[in-house]
Amino acid sequence: MRHPIVAGLTGLVLAAAAAACSGGSSSGSGTSTITLWHGYTDAEAKAITSLAQKWNGEHPKQQVHLIFNGGNDGALQKTLASFVSGKTPNIGYEYGSSITTLAQRHQTQDLTSLVNSTAGFNWNDFFPAERQATTVNGKIYGVPALVDNLALVYNKKLFDAKHIPYPTANWTWDDFRNAARKLADPAAKKYGWSFTNDGTEDTVWRYLALLWQAGGDLLSPDGHKSAFDSPAGLQAMQLLHDMAVTDKSVYLDTGDQQYQQLFNSGRIGMLWTGPWDLGSFDQVQYGVQFLPGKVTHATISGPDNYMLFGAGGKKQPAWAFLQWLVSPQVHLEFATATGDLPIRQSETKLPGYSAFLAKYPGNKVFMDNLTTNATKARPNIPQYPKISQVLGVAVQSVLLGKAQPQAALDSARDQIDQILAGA
Amino acid sequence: MAVLTAERRNERHARAPRRARSADHIAGWAFTSPAVLLIFLFGLVPVLWTFWLSVQDTDLTSPGTFVGSAKYRQMIHDPLFWRSARESLLYTVLFVPITLVLALPIAVLLNQRVRGMLIYRMAVYVPLVTSTVATGVIFSYLLNEQVGPVNGVLSKLGLPEGGFFQDPGQALFSVVGMTVWGWLGFAVIIYLAALQNVPPELLEAAALDGCTRFRAFLKVELPLLFPATSFLLVWLTINGLQLFDEVYVTTKGGPLHATTVLVYYLYDQALVNFDGGYAAAIGVAVFLVILLVTLVQLRIGRRMSYESEASR
Numbered sequence: 182m183r184h185p186i187v188a189g190l191t192g193l194v195l196a197a198a199a200a201a202c203s204g205g206s207s208s209g210s211g212t213s214t215i216t217l218w219h220g221y222t223d224a225e226a227k228a229i230t231s232l233a234q235k236w237n238g239e240h241p242k243q244q245v246h247l248i249f250n251g252g253n254d255g256a257l258q259k260t261l262a263s264f265v266s267g268k269t270p271n272i273g274y275e276y277g278s279s280i281t282t283l284a285q286r287h288q289t290q291d292l293t294s295l296v297n298s299t300a301g302f303n304w305n306d307f308f309p310a311e312r313q314a315t316t317v318n319g320k321i322y323g324v325p326a327l328v329d330n331l332a333l334v335y336n337k338k339l340f341d342a343k344h345i346p347y348p349t350a351n352w353t354w355d356d357f358r359n360a361a362r363k364l365a366d367p368a369a370k371k372y373g374w375s376f377t378n379d380g381t382e383d384t385v386w387r388y389l390a391l392l393w394q395a396g397g398d399l400l401s402p403d404g405h406k407s408a409f410d411s412p413a414g415l416q417a418m419q420l421l422h423d424m425a426v427t428d429k430s431v432y433l434d435t436g437d438q439q440y441q442q443l444f445n446s447g448r449i450g451m452l453w454t455g456p457w458d459l460g461s462f463d464q465v466q467y468g469v470q471f472l473p474g475k476v477t478h479a480t481i482s483g484p485d486n487y488m489l490f491g492a493g494g495k496k497q498p499a500w501a502f503l504q505w506l507v508s509p510q511v512h513l514e515f516a517t518a519t520g521d522l523p524i525r526q527s528e529t530k531l532p533g534y535s536a537f538l539a540k541y542p543g544n545k546v547f548m549d550n551l552t553t554n555a556t557k558a559r560p561n562i563p564q565y566p567k568i569s570q571v572l573g574v575a576v577q578s579v580l581l582g583k584a585q586p587q588a589a590l591d592s593a594r595d596q597i598d599q600i601l602a603g604a
Numbered sequence: 605m606a607v608l609t610a611e612r613r614n615e616r617h618a619r620a621p622r623r624a625r626s627a628d629h630i631a632g633w634a635f636t637s638p639a640v641l642l643i644f645l646f647g648l649v650p651v652l653w654t655f656w657l658s659v660q661d662t663d664l665t666s667p668g669t670f671v672g673s674a675k676y677r678q679m680i681h682d683p684l685f686w687r688s689a690r691e692s693l694l695y696t697v698l699f700v701p702i703t704l705v706l707a708l709p710i711a712v713l714l715n716q717r718v719r720g721m722l723i724y725r726m727a728v729y730v731p732l733v734t735s736t737v738a739t740g741v742i743f744s745y746l747l748n749e750q751v752g753p754v755n756g757v758l759s760k761l762g763l764p765e766g767g768f769f770q771d772p773g774q775a776l777f778s779v780v781g782m783t784v785w786g787w788l789g790f791a792v793i794i795y796l797a798a799l800q801n802v803p804p805e806l807l808e809a810a811a812l813d814g815c816t817r818f819r820a821f822l823k824v825e826l827p828l829l830f831p832a833t834s835f836l837l838v839w840l841t842i843n844g845l846q847l848f849d850e851v852y853v854t855t856k857g858g859p860l861h862a863t864t865v866l867v868y869y870l871y872d873q874a875l876v877n878f879d880g881g882y883a884a885a886i887g888v889a890v891f892l893v894i895l896l897v898t899l900v901q902l903r904i905g906r907r908m909s910y911e912s913e914a915s916r
Contacts, residue, residue: 258875264665282878286665370751378770380858432751435769436856437744443751566876577859583772 214244215271215499217487218260220253228518232511236502243498250274253485257282260490264288269491271499274326277314277484278382281563284317290489293321295500302504306525308551310482313558323486324503325524329455330482330555331390332546333357333470334462339364339450348451348470350478354394357451357473358424364450365430372432373450374424375443378580379436380573386481386559387453388576390472391417393479393557399568400560405601409572410594416475418579418586426582433580455483456522459543469546471554482555513537522547564600571596651891657884664880675885685886687861688869691776695865696844698780699787703840704833706784707791712821714792715799725796732789740853743782744769769855772862779863783850787843791836798832799825834905838898845894866890 221229226249233245248270250256257279263269269288283289292315296304304312311325333348340347343363348356361373377383389399397413400406425431432449434440443449445464452458453472471478487506489499505511513528515521517537522544523529529548538545559565575593578584584592633640658675662668679685714725731739746754747768755765768778802825810820848867851857857864857872864872866886874883 261665261878282663285663372750378859379856380860381856433749433770435744435748435854437741439745439748439751448751570872570876574858574860581770581772581859583860 212242213498214246215495216246216248217272218248218250218270219274220250220256224519228515232515245502271491271495273488273490275486275488277486280322280486281317281561281565283488284322288490289322290496291320292489296321306527310555310558311484311524314484315486317561323488324507325484326487327485328482328522328524329457330480330547330550331453331455331472332550333451333472334454335451335468336447337466337468339447347468350471352473354420354473354475361424361430362428367429371448373430375432375434375440375449375452377436378433378577380577382569384576385569385572388417390479390481394475394477396476404560404562407594407597410590414590415586418590422579422586425580456544456547460520469543478554479557480550480554567600568597654884654887657880658888660881662880663878675881678882679885688864688866691864692845692866695776695780695847696841699783699844700840703784703787703791704836707788707795711792711795711799714796728792729789731786736849737853739786740850744854747778770859772860775855775859775862779850794832794836798829802828830908838901841897842894845890
């Protein structure tokens with residue numbers, strides 16, 4: 182445990198040994214079994230299990246076998262290990278950020294022709310952010326499994342107590358900053374806003390939303406150079422500096438997600454968060470609104486994908502199951518059971534959609550975000566993880582008051598241009 | 605002729621014990637072979653594999669290409685590598701002596717005959733049994749800059765509050781504090797065992813010679829604790845240079861790389877950037893540094909324990 186590389190390699194050896202001992206998963210007599218690795222827990226695990234049972238009941242010759250991968254945080258690493266061992270799942274649930282790493286491996290299936298040739302699959306029915314997240318260099322490597330985005334979630338009681346009007350869809354950065362300042366009382370450990378400050382992608386994607394709101398972008402349109410060291414990029418950094426350092430109205434979360442507890446206990450007034458958090462806010466009366474805006478009210482979406490792996494043999498049955506799993510009626514059933522957002526626009530036109538909204542009223546704003554504000558996506562390029570690391574440090578240094586916004590941007594720009602140049 | 609027979613006789617004499625010895629050898633190997641096989645498979649093979657990986661350009665899953673010493677040259681010119689080496693060194697230089705210095709007096713205290721001693725001993729040992737991940741989670745709650753109980757107490761007492769894991773200047777020291785807490789029990793137990801091995805006759809003799817209890821500790825017990833100290837020194841140094849879990853759970857190498865120690869940097873290269881060759885090269889560097897430090901420590905340890913034996 183204290184020697185990760187050794188542990189990791191040992192794991193690979195063990196996996197290879199295990200693969201050598203057991204053969205493939207297909208059993209004779211014309212029945213084929215496909216495996217799906219997932220990291221679902223609780224309601225999601227229950228929902229996917231019941232859907233798989235339904236499928237298996239209707240398709241005795243094309244069985245689906247669900248395998249819990251221990252949690253989606255480690256899905257990428259485990260999938261890669263399975264490439265070495267040969268015991269690769271036919272379908273895997275993967276974070277959107279994993280797609281560039283996986284798309285470079287020959288085990289990962291290119292789905293472009295299947296997506297375009299399957300009658301009734303209706304690719305454009307998926308929300309734009311999802312389609313962008315499945316696509317690397319113009320090729321489609323995944324099918325949307327989950328979509329979310331960031332919206333402003335606020336504690337109504339705290340707003341009432343300070344006589345601040347509730348956020349509107351037209352809120353500006355200034356409105357937002359002023360409200361956060363009024364809500365905050367650092368001496369009493371009360372904060373207007375929370376920002377995840379662990380320097381990982383969790384920090385970076387929030388900055389990207391700010392950058393887009395100010396009208397900027399991360400990279401140049403051709404993707405060869407950085408573009409965030411711009412007036413827009415500076416405005417976004419400046420807002421973080423003004424709120425975290427000058428106003429001290431921001432709770433800086435170390436990544437252990439204590440902001441959830443603190444919001445629940447009324448010590449943080451506003452969050453930028455996604456639908457996944459709403460279920461845990463059972464002790465406060467909260468409202469949900471679009472993110473505040475500068476030029477736009479852009480939000481960022483982090484879609485996850487189902488991806489197909491392994492040699493072509495089981496591509497067809499795996500595809501048949503996936504096609505069914507993400508079909509409008511079936512997915513709406515999944516969404517209603519779990520509170521995850523619908524992944525297709527047509528789901529919102531089905532009769533069951535009103536029941537979904539009635540069960541999860543907070544999700545309405547996230548759905549509206551998908552069609553209006555979640556139009557941009559992170560670039561799907563192999564260098565992105567490195568770019569994200571550099572940007573994470575830059576944002577962190579501003580939040581902690583260790584660097585001035587312009588200096589942080591300059592330093593990050595130089596490093597990222599080097600990464601993009603292949604240095 | 606006579607000479608020859610004598611030689612032959614000698615040979616015959618010599619052969620019998622040799623045969624017995626080789627039978628012993630076979631039995632010995634038979635008994636140890638399962639362990640040897642496991643150590644070979646899970647200890648030596650990965651180490652050799654790491655060496656092999658370090659001369660390749662590989663993402664760990666597809667077959668790599670041989671690049672010779674390129675990854676080592678990359679390492680030498682990588683400022684973040686040197687920075688992480690510095691953090692590791694600083695961490696180890698603080699972690700090891702602090703743990704040792706705190707452990708000894710606690711072990712001496714726990715070596716008394718007092719009612720309920722078992723409870724005290726257990727209390728000291730519990731942190732070691734606690735998983736490092738749980739330790740990390742608890743400490744990041746306790747040391748939360750904005751809402752943590754430690755800062756709550758400090759501000760009640762009118763003392764300046766700490767930034768701890770959130771402050772680049774304090775994060776590494778916070779990790780030192782947390783891991784010393786976690787490892788103290790281990791060092792205490794080793795010292796306690798060594799103290800209990802001190803023959804009571806020696807202390808009795810010292811007392812008869814008019815030696816005070818404190819002088820007896822300095823002159824009799826302390827020298828006898830030397831093997832324990834040198835063992836702890838090696839063990840804690842190895843663990844210090846391999847620090848990973850606690851950093852991963854609390855700071856993820858941040859803020860601003862302040863706690864990016866060598867093995868965390870290695871993890872980052874291997875499983876975030878998927879530069880397997882470079883990660884392996886860092887692994888080799890860590891391996892060689894630990895090997896070197898351990899050899900030096902063992903050499904010094906052996907010499908000093910000879911000296912303390914000679915002076916006895």
